[in-house]
Amino acid sequence: MILKIDFGNDFIQYISCSTKVGRKMNSIQEDFLNWIFDEKKNTKYWALDYGERIPNYDANAIIDWLNNVRFKKGIAKAKLITSPQFKIKKKLYY
Template sequence: MIVKVGFDYEDDIEYMICPAKVGRNINRLQEEFWDWLFDRQNQHPYWFEEEEEGNVTYGVSYRTDAFIYWLNKVKYNKGKNVARFIEVPKTLPKKTIRF
């Protein structure tokens, strides 16, 4: 199943492909991903920190690759990837999510 992933701007779009069983639950999976992404206990490569006037703040910087990483390495970590990034879909997306 092809999933369209939108960001802040209307023309800022990426696509991923995954099995239908994953795609059917994409909205729930997105919520689980956010819980994982923003949990400071999770060491992942999407954290960044800024220091301003002696105060350190943490944030995340991510795109579709982070969601795909989470699907493949955290949620469905059985050794076989369930999702991958695609440049240009050959068919219309069945689902759309926004970050």
């Protein structure tokens, strides 16, 4: 399944994942946001902005979370794609 991830400001990326994972993305989006904003669980995607630490993420962070946190035991692996060859099945906004 191809997911279009819109981060705003004309920054759009695409993820390829299993249909099973893609169908759950709306319901697990909040779980991802809780993970990315938890500095105790995740420091890889944090950056300094004028001396303040803030989350700084893109589709690679979502892929990392899907593959290594949420579905680490499953076979539903997600990957970044540059230009979708198939129809986009779902749009998500972050």
